[in-house]
Amino acid sequence: MTAFVNPYKKIKDLHPKEAISPGTGLCAGCGGLEGLRLAMKELGENVLICNAAGCFTLLSVYPFTPLKSSWLYTTMGAPVPAAQGVRDALDIRMAHKGLSNDENLLVMAVAGDGSSNDIGLGATSAALHRKLDFIYFCYDNEAYGNTGFQLSAASPLGSATQTAPTTKVHPAGAESFKQDLFEIWKAQEPTYIATVSPREPVDLSNKFAKAKTLQGPRMFICMSPCPTGWGYDPKESNLIAKLAVDTGIFPIKEYFEGKVVHTKPPKKRLPVEQFLERQKRFRHLFEPERRDDIIALIQQHVDEYWRRYE
Amino acid sequence: MFRIRMHGRGGQGIKTASQILGSAAFNSGFQAQDFPLYSAERRGAPIVAFTRISEDAILERGPIVVPDLLLIGDETLLESPQAAPLCGSDESTVIFINSEKKPEELQKHYSLSKLPLQWNLTELCIQYLNHGMLLSTALAATGARLIGTISLQALLKAVESELGAQGIPKKALEKNHELAQTIFLDLPSTTFPARQPADLQANSLIVMEQKGIRDASPLIFATGNMALRKTGDWRIQRPEIDYSHCNKCLICYARCPDGAIRVNADDHPEIDYDHCKGCMICAQECPGHFINTVREAGAES
Ligand SMILES: Cc1ncc(C[n+]2csc(CCOP(=O)(O)OP(=O)(O)O)c2C)c(N)n1
Ligand code: SF4
Ligand code: SF4
Ligand code: SF4
Numbered sequence: 001m002t003a004f005v006n007p008y009k010k011i012k013d014l015h016p017k018e019a020i021s022p023g024t025g026l027c028a029g030c031g032g033l034e035g036l037r038l039a040m041k042e043l044g045e046n047v048l049i050c051n052a053a054g055c056f057t058l059l060s061v062y063p064f065t066p067l068k069s070s071w072l073y074t075t076m077g078a079p080v081p082a083a084q085g086v087r088d089a090l091d092i093r094m095a096h097k098g099l100s101n102d103e104n105l106l107v108m109a110v111a112g113d114g115s116s117n118d119i120g121l122g123a124t125s126a127a128l129h130r131k132l133d134f135i136y137f138c139y140d141n142e143a144y145g146n147t148g149f150q151l152s153a154a155s156p157l158g159s160a161t162q163t164a165p166t167t168k169v170h171p172a173g174a175e176s177f178k179q180d181l182f183e184i185w186k187a188q189e190p191t192y193i194a195t196v197s198p199r200e201p202v203d204l205s206n207k208f209a210k211a212k213t214l215q216g217p218r219m220f221i222c223m224s225p226c227p228t229g230w231g232y233d234p235k236e237s238n239l240i241a242k243l244a245v246d247t248g249i250f251p252i253k254e255y256f257e258g259k260v261v262h263t264k265p266p267k268k269r270l271p272v273e274q275f276l277e278r279q280k281r282f283r284h285l286f287e288p289e290r291r292d293d294i295i296a297l298i299q300q301h302v303d304e305y306w307r308r309y310e
Numbered sequence: 311m312f313r314i315r316m317h318g319r320g321g322q323g324i325k326t327a328s329q330i331l332g333s334a335a336f337n338s339g340f341q342a343q344d345f346p347l348y349s350a351e352r353r354g355a356p357i358v359a360f361t362r363i364s365e366d367a368i369l370e371r372g373p374i375v376v377p378d379l380l381l382i383g384d385e386t387l388l389e390s391p392q393a394a395p396l397c398g399s400d401e402s403t404v405i406f407i408n409s410e411k412k413p414e415e416l417q418k419h420y421s422l423s424k425l426p427l428q429w430n431l432t433e434l435c436i437q438y439l440n441h442g443m444l445l446s447t448a449l450a451a452t453g454a455r456l457i458g459t460i461s462l463q464a465l466l467k468a469v470e471s472e473l474g475a476q477g478i479p480k481k482a483l484e485k486n487h488e489l490a491q492t493i494f495l496d497l498p499s500t501t502f503p504a505r506q507p508a509d510l511q512a513n514s515l516i517v518m519e520q521k522g523i524r525d526a527s528p529l530i531f532a533t534g535n536m537a538l539r540k541t542g543d544w545r546i547q548r549p550e551i552d553y554s555h556c557n558k559c560l561i562c563y564a565r566c567p568d569g570a571i572r573v574n575a576d577d578h579p580e581i582d583y584d585h586c587k588g589c590m591i592c593a594q595e596c597p598g599h600f601i602n603t604v605r606e607a608g609a610e611s
Contacts, residue, residue, distance in 0.1 A: 011564045022568040022585035023536035027320075027352035028544060029589035034567035045533075058350055066536035201564045227589075228321075228353050235590035238565055287479050 004213065006206040014205055015041040021066040025058040029234025031241060032056070032139035032224030034198035036110065039137060039220070042208035045069050048105045050082040052120060054112035055146045056139065070105065077119040079109040080127045083134045106135065106212070113140040113154035116221075117179050128188040128217050135211055136219045138181065141226035149229035153179040156249075157301070158294050159281045161229075166284040172294050173284065177301055181221060186255050191216035193255040197223040199241035200252060203263050207254060223250045231280020243275040248302045262309060269306065272299045311364040313374045314453055317395040318383035319544060321353040323446030327383070328359035330450035330465075330472045335363040335457075337464035343368045354544035354587050356393035363457070377403055378502060381453055383431070383445045385409045386606050388420045390543045396422070402505040406452060408432060408445065410605075427456070429497055432605070438489040439482070442605070443546050447473070447486040451493040462494050537585065541568070545588030548604045549581060555600040562592035562601060 008014060019040035026033045032055065040047070047069040051059065053076040060071050074082040087107045093099035111120055116138040124136070143161050144150040150163040151174055160166050160173035185193050191214050196204040204222075211218040225241050227234040244250035245264060249272060252264035273295055276282040285291045314331065318324035325346035332344030340363050348357040360374045375398045385407050387393040399405060405426040407416055413428045429452065432442040439447075447469055454460040469490050473483055551562075556578060563571045563579045570586040571579045581592075593601040 012560050014564060016573065018569045020569060021534040021537040022570045022582065023539040023541055024568070025350065025352060025355060025541075026567075028354040028567075028587035029591055030352075030567050034565070037567065037569050038564075055352075058352070060536075061350075064536040064539055066534060068533045198565070198567075233590075234353065235594040237567070237589070237591055238595050283477075283479075 004210050007209050008202045008205050011201060014038070014201060017041060017044075019043070019045055019047075019068045020059075021068075023064070024066050025061060026055060027226075027228050027234070029227045029237045030055070030224075031198050031226060031237045032112075032141055032222065034237070035139055035196060035204065035222035035224055036137065038198065038201050038204050039196075039208050039222070040067075040069075042205050043106060043108070043135070043212065046105050048072060048086055048107050050074050050079040050086065050107070050109045052076050052079040052109070052111035052115040053146070054115055054144075055141070056110055056112070057146060076111075076115045077123060079111045079115065080120060080123045080132070080134075080136070083107045083109045084127055084130075084132055087133060107133070108135040108137060110137045110139070112145060112152075113138060113142060113181075114144040114150075114152040116140075117153035117181055121184070124185075125188065128185065128190050131190075131216050133215050134217060136217065138219075138221045139224040140221055141224045141229055142178070143226075143229055145226055145229050154181065156298070158276070158285055158298055160284060161281070171284065171291065173281070182253075182255070185219050186260075189258075190219050191256075192218040193221075194219070195221045195223065195250070195252055195254075197241050197245060197250060197252055197264075198225075199223075199238055199245060200264050203252060207263075210256075229281070231283070232278055236278065240275070240278060243270065243278070246270045247272045247275045248306050249275055251305065265309070269302070272302055311362060311366075311368065311370065312379070312457060313377050314361040314363070314379045314381065314457075315374045315377035316359045316361070316381040316383065316449060316453075317387050317393060318357060318359075318445060318449070319353075319387070319546065320348060320355050320357050322383055322443050322546075324357050324359045324383060324449070326446035326472060326476070327381075327449035327453070328361045330446060330468045331361045331453045331460075332363070333468035333472055334450065334454050334460050334465040335361070337467050338460045340365060340459075341368050347373055354541070354546075354589075356387055356390060358393075358395075361453070374398075376400060376508075378505065379403070379453065379456060380405045381449050382407045383449050384443070384546065385411075385416070385420075386543055386545065392543075402503040404456065404500055404502055406456065408449070408452075427500060429493070431493070434489060434492065438485045438492070447490050448493060451490040452497060455494045455497045456500050458499055462491065465490055465494060540584045541587050542582075542584045545583075545586060545606045547588050547590055548583070548606050549586065549588070549590060549593045550602045550604055551579060551581060552600045552602060553578065555598060556596075557598065557600075559597065562596050565591050565595045567591065 045068040049071045143155050151161040155174045156178045158172050164174045166173045194207040225237045246266050248269040253262045328344040332342040335342040343362040346359040387395045407426045408431040410430050413425050431448040436442040454465045558577050570582045574580045593603050
C-alpha cells in the first residue's frame with residue numbers, strides 16, 4: 001500500500017495560482033467550470049488538454065484561450081485517442097528526438113458526460129486496456145449540454161431532457177437509471193478513479209494532488225451542476241452540489257489499489273426530493289401532481305447503493 | 311410592416327418575449343414572424359430577438375437592421391460594444407429602456423440622440439414574479455401596448471400559449487397574466503413617426519478568395535489571453551463585499567467558477583468586476599452573508 005498524505009486540510013490551503021483566466025463564454029454559475037478551475041489550480045500549466053466537443057468547446061474561442069496550458073480540440077468521440085497520440089509523440093520525441101524531459105507535459109482528456117458515457121466510451125475502454133498514462137476529466141452535467149440539453153446515458157431517471165421530456169406515455173422523462181461510469185471504468189482496473197464535486201474543493205484538490213504522483217490512467221468524474229440545463233438560479237449551484245452529496249445521490253469516492261473508499265460520505269442522508277425539488281428538470285415529479293412512485297424509485301436506488309457500504 | 315428588435319441577456323426570457331409578442335399580434339389578426347439570434351455563448355451573454363408584424367404576408371427574412379421599436383430589457387447592454395443595442399436605429403426608431411432611471415437621465419447617461427421611453431419593468435417583475443429579470447411577459451406586454459394595435463385579450467392569450475408550451479405552473483401563469491395586464495393598462499401609449507419606405511437594394515456578392523495555409527490557420531500567441539474579454543458586462547446583479555465584516559475565510563474565492571475573486575495582499579478577497587459574471591454564488595455561499603447583492607445598473611462603480 002502506497003502512503004499518500006493529503007496536502008490540503010482547509011480552503012485557505014488551496015493552491016493560490018489560477019491556471020484558467022476569467023473571460024470564457026461558459027454560463028454564469030457553471031459547476032463544471034468550477035470543477036475544472038480547481039483541478040487546474042492543482043495540475044498547473046504543464047498540461048496538454050484534449051477537449052471533446054461539448055460545452056467546454058467555449059473555453060477557447062479563437063483567438064482567445066483562458067488556459068495557461070495547451071489545448072487540443074477534438075471530436076466528441078476522440079479526446080482519448082487524441083491523448084494517446086499526444087502521449088506517444090511526447091514519449092517518442094523524448095526517447096529519440098532529443099526533446100528535453102523538462103518539456104514533458106501531463107496529458108489530460110476533458111469531456112462531458114455524453115462524450116464519456118456514449119460515443120467516447122469505446123475508445124476510452126481501449127486506452128484503459130493499454131494503460132495509457134493520462135488524466136481523464138469528465139464534467140458530468142447529466143446531458144448533452146452544448147446542444148441544448150438532450151438525454152445522455154448519464155441523465156438520471158426522472159429527469160426531463162429535450163429528447164426525453166415528460167409525456168403522458170413517459171411521465172418520468174428519462175426512464176433508465178444513470179449509467180454507472182465509475183463501475184464501468186473500474187472493471188478495467190485503471191490506476192486511479194475518483195468522483196469529485198466543486199462543493200468539496202479540499203477533497204477535489206487532494207485527489208488531483210494524489211493523481212499527479214501516479215502513472216497510468218487516472219480517471220475523474222466531476223459532478224457539474226448546470227443552472228441552464230437543470231433549471232435553477234445560478235447562485236444555487238453550490239447548494240445543488242451540496243444536496244447531491246447530502247442526499248447520497250452523488251457519492252464522493254475513490255478507487256485505488258483495488259479498494260473503493262468514500263472520502264465524503266453523507267453523515268445522515270437527506271431524502272432525495274430535497275435535491276430534486278429545486279430543479280426544473282424534475283418539476284414534473286411534483287407538479288401538477290406529486291409522482292410519489294417515481295420519487296420512491298429514485299430513493300430506493302440511492303438506498304440500495306448505500307446499503308452496500310453503510 | 312412593423313419591425314421590433316429586443317435586446318437582453320441569455321436567461322432573461324428575451325426569445326420568449328419575441329414569441330409572445332408575435333403570437334399576440336397573430337391573435338389580433340396580423341401576420342407575424344419571430345426569432346432569436348445568439349452566439350455559442352450562454353446564460354448572461356447578450357442576445358437579440360426579433361418580431362415582424364404586418365397586415366400582409368411577410369416576405370422579409372433575417373435580422374432587423376433598422377427597427378421601428380427597440381425594446382431594451384437590460385440597460386447594462388447600452389455600454390456593451392458587443393451588444394450595441396442602438397445599432398441601426400434612426401430618428402424614426404422608438405427606443406424603450408427597462409430602467410429605474412428617468413428618461414432624461416438615461417438620455418444624458420448613455421448620450422442618446424433623443425429621449426427614450428422608460429418604465430421600471432424589473433420592479434414589476436420582482437413584485438409579480440419574485441424575480442426582476444424574468445422579462446418575457448413584461449417586455450412583450452410593453453411591445454404590445456406601445457404598438458397600439460394589439461388587444462389586451464390577444465396578449466393574454468399569447469402569454470398563456472407561449473408560457474404554457476414551456477410548462478410553467480398554473481400559479482405562475484396567473485401572475486404573468488396580472489403582470490401583462492398591469493403593464494398594458496398603466497404604460498402610456500406612444501406614436502411612431504412615419505418612416506419613408508426604403509428601396510430594397512441587393513448587396514453585391516462577396517467573393518471569398520482562398521487563402522494560403524499560413525493566413526488561414528489559427529495561431530494564439532499568448533496564453534490566458536481570454537482575460538482580454540470582459541464578461542463583467544454580463545452582470546445583472548453585482549456582489550459587493552462588506553469588508554467591515556469579512557473574516558477572510560476565502561470560501562467565496564474557492565467557489566467562484568470564473569476565478570473572478572482574487573486574494574489581495576492582506577488576504578482579503580477582491581472581486582474582479584471586469585470579469586465577474588454576476589452568478590451570485592459568492593453572495594449565496596458567504597457564511598456570514600457579508601457579500602451584498604446590488605442591482606447592477608444602480609450599483610456605484
Ligand atoms: C459525432 C457528433 N455528434 C454530434 C455532435 C454535436 N455536438 C457537439 S457538442 C454535443 C454535446 C456533447 O455533450 P456532452 O459530452 O455531455 O458535453 P456537454 O455539452 O454537456 O458539455 C453534441 C451533441 C458532435 N460534435 N459530434
Ligand atoms: S450549459 Fe451547463 S454545463 Fe454547459 S456551460 Fe452552461 S452551465 Fe456549464
Ligand atoms: S458573482 Fe461572485 S461567484 Fe459569481 S462570478 Fe461574480 S465574483 Fe464570481
Ligand atoms: S466568504 Fe464572506 S467572510 Fe469569507 S472571505 Fe468571502 S466575503 Fe469574507
